[in-house]
Amino acid sequence: MMNVAKRKNELVLNMVTQKHRNIRLNVLLVGTAIMILAFVFFQNRSNPNISVRDAPTIAEAIEAINGVEAVLESRVVWYHDEYVEDNYDLFVKIVVCEDCITIDLADSIKQVANDAYVFSYRAQLQIIFNDGRQVVQFDLIEGGQWNITELS
Numbered sequence: 330m331m332n333v334a335k336r337k338n339e340l341v342l343n344m345v346t347q348k349h350r351n352i353r354l355n356v357l358l359v360g361t362a363i364m365i366l367a368f369v370f371f372q373n374r375s376n377p378n379i380s381v382r383d384a385p386t387i388a389e390a391i392e393a394i395n396g397v398e399a400v401l402e403s404r405v406v407w408y409h410d411e412y413v414e415d416n417y418d419l420f421v422k423i424v425v426c427e428d429c430i431t432i433d434l435a436d437s438i439k440q441v442a443n444d445a446y447v448f449s450y451r452a453q454l455q456i457i458f459n460d461g462r463q464v465v466q467f468d469l470i471e472g473g474q475w476n477i478t479e480l481s
Contacts, residue, residue, distance in 0.1 A: 384419065390441045391421060396429035397438075401459075418453040430458045435467045435475055 388400040401422040419442050425434065438456055454469035457480070464480040 384445075387419070387421070387442060387445050390445065391423060391438055394434065394437050394441065396425050396431075396434050397423055398426060399424040418455075420453075420455045422457045422459070424459050424461075427460050427462065430460055430463070430465050432467075432475055434458075439469065 384403040384405045387405075388403040391397055391400050391403065401424060402420070403422075404420045406418040406420070421438065423438075435456055435458075439454060442454060456467040458465045458467065466478045466480055468476040468478070470476045
């Protein structure tokens with residue numbers, strides 16, 4: 330008789346333990362799913378004050394400059410503050426003829442960009458030149474000077 334009661338107690342205890350184990354596992358799975366969904370949601374949200382757009386008009390104008398063979402990429406990054414036109418950065422990747430990587434060419438591209446948009450104090454102009462032998466990055470810094478970095 331004692332054995333039967335003890336066995337019933339063990340069965341009840343095992344059932345309760347199993348039930349709690351299943352509840353804990355379900356809570357863990359649901360919590361993990363919520364965390365993954367939240368991570369994916371917040372990762373894909375972009376900053377509403379910043380937008381990136383292609384700049385085909387600038388690309389066409391740059392391709393017309395003597396020495397430029399092709400524009401690989403031209404992007405404008407807009408900062409939507411009070412005056413959108415005054416807050417943007419321009420990034421350009423171009424292929425040029427051999428021995429055409431010069432400050433004069435960079436200044437010509439800067440002039441094309443200035444004609445298209447008005448640069449402000451927050452604007453950044455980055456040009457990456459590729460002439461088949463070398464890749465050089467020109468960054469416009471304060472005072473209208475160029476910071477030149479050889480990438481290859």
